[in-house]
Amino acid sequence: MTTDPARRLGLGALVHGSGGQLDFAFHADLARTLERGRFDALFVADADADAVTAQEHEHSSTEHFSTEHSRTEPSRTERFEPLTLLAALSLVTERIGLAATAATTYNHPFHIARKFASLDHISGGRAGWNVVISEHELLHRQSDEFVQVVKALWDSFDDDAVVRDKESGRYYDPAGLHTPHHRGEHFTVRGPLNISRPPQGHPVIFQAGSSETGREFAVRHGEVVFVEEQELGAAQDFYADIKARAAGQGRDPAHVLVWPRLTPYGSPERIADHIETWFHARAADGFHLAFLELPGSAEEFVDHVVPLLQRRGLLRTEYEGTTLRENLGLPRPAVRARHLQETGR
Ligand SMILES: Cc1cc2nc3c(=O)[nH]c(=O)nc-3n(C[C@H](O)[C@H](O)[C@H](O)COP(=O)(O)O)c2cc1C
Numbered sequence: 001m002t003t004d005p006a007r008r009l010g011l012g013a014l015v016h017g018s019g020g021q022l023d024f025a026f027h028a029d030l031a032r033t034l035e036r037g038r039f040d041a042l043f044v045a046d047a048d049a050d051a052v053t054a055q056e057h058e059h060s061s062t063e064h065f066s067t068e069h070s071r072t073e074p075s076r077t078e079r080f081e082p083l084t085l086l087a088a089l090s091l092v093t094e095r096i097g098l099a100a101t102a103a104t105t106y107n108h109p110f111h112i113a114r115k116f117a118s119l120d121h122i123s124g125g126r127a128g129w130n131v132v133i134s135e136h137e138l139l140h141r142q143s144d145e146f147v148q149v150v151k152a153l154w155d156s157f158d159d160d161a162v163v164r165d166k167e168s169g170r171y172y173d174p175a176g177l178h179t180p181h182h183r184g185e186h187f188t189v190r191g192p193l194n195i196s197r198p199p200q201g202h203p204v205i206f207q208a209g210s211s212e213t214g215r216e217f218a219v220r221h222g223e224v225v226f227v228e229e230q231e232l233g234a235a236q237d238f239y240a241d242i243k244a245r246a247a248g249q250g251r252d253p254a255h256v257l258v259w260p261r262l263t264p265y266g267s268p269e270r271i272a273d274h275i276e277t278w279f280h281a282r283a284a285d286g287f288h289l290a291f292l293e294l295p296g297s298a299e300e301f302v303d304h305v306v307p308l309l310q311r312r313g314l315l316r317t318e319y320e321g322t323t324l325r326e327n328l329g330l331p332r333p334a335v336r337a338r339h340l341q342e343t344g345r
Pocket of ligand 1: 045046101130131133134135209213214215226227228288
């Protein structure tokens with residue numbers, strides 16, 4: 001049984017699935033359903049070019065991106081650009097976190113920092129970035145540099161640096177500006193970012209590393225770590241491994257949340273039992289739900305499983321805060337741009 005009263009069950013939902021891919025009303029209804037079920041976040045998965053990504057993921061541990069799926073399911077070949085969709089969803093929801101996949105391979109750190117900072121402002125602090133990287137060792141180093149630059153750009157301004165003071169004519173306080181001048185192995189980036197610090201400081205970082213290098217990357221930057229493990233013992237091992245690696249990096253293991261996949265089927269009681277067992281057995285801090293059919297099985301989960309979890313005292317009945325970070329119980333990062341500037345990393 002859990003001895004840590006601060007531990008709270010997290011719930012996320014993958015929203016790619018059957019039907020309605022280019023139907024905004026479908027996504028809006030689904031997001032509101034998940035919010036009614038007090039989900040922490042919904043995720044929009046992504047692939048830049050379907051054929052390419054399908055090939056890349058042929059040997060991957062996840063089946064979501066296989067070539068076969070891309071041929072048979074429209075959701076793999078046709079979809080909204082995730083950040084555009086999430087910006088729109090932020091207007092029809094109030095509390096649910098909005099996370100999108102963006103790869104470090106096909107983007108530039110400045111654009112990623114800017115887009116997620118914008119989503120965080122538009123949504124009032126509900127943005128999350130699922131960092132997808134290639135399995136190659138070199139690309140892990142590149143991704144590490146990428147994420148460091150993105151964080152430095154988010155820290156371009158102190159939280160209170162942008163004053164917009166009409167009377168004095170001052171837009172920002174120069175003392176609060178930390179322009180990252182980055183010259184690294186893979187990127188040269190000159191800041192500052194052209195938007196003030198995101199409400200969350202940094203949007204929440206999600207990661208799904210499972211290989212050796214993937215796990216190392218996940219515990220360096222990830223705040224929620226997805227895992228596909230379906231067997232309790234293996235999930236407990238993964239959980240313990242991630243927490244130990246996080247501690248080894250000098251991070252508080254409580255701030256690196258492990259979320260295995262859950263595909264709900266069977267009776268609501270069985271599903272709730274599974275969640276309760278895994279949560280208490282420290283195989284999971286939360287779950288990312290892969291619904292078999294949308295929106296139907298998400299609605300069933302919210303109407304029948306969520307009330308059971310709430311009755312058992314496992315799940316919130318109201319959101320704790322207004323930002324994704326607050327709801328996940330994660331700390332708000334302090335500005336650290338100076339460090340990057342000074343060390344020239
Ligand atoms: C829940 C979940 C969501 C994922 N979403 C994406 C995605 O949107 N796009 C993508 O290219 N890969 C996605 N992946 C694949 C992972 O980024 C990663 O490649 C995989 O977990 C293998 O980990 P490794 O890099 O440590 O081998 C996802 C994986 C999981 C478990």
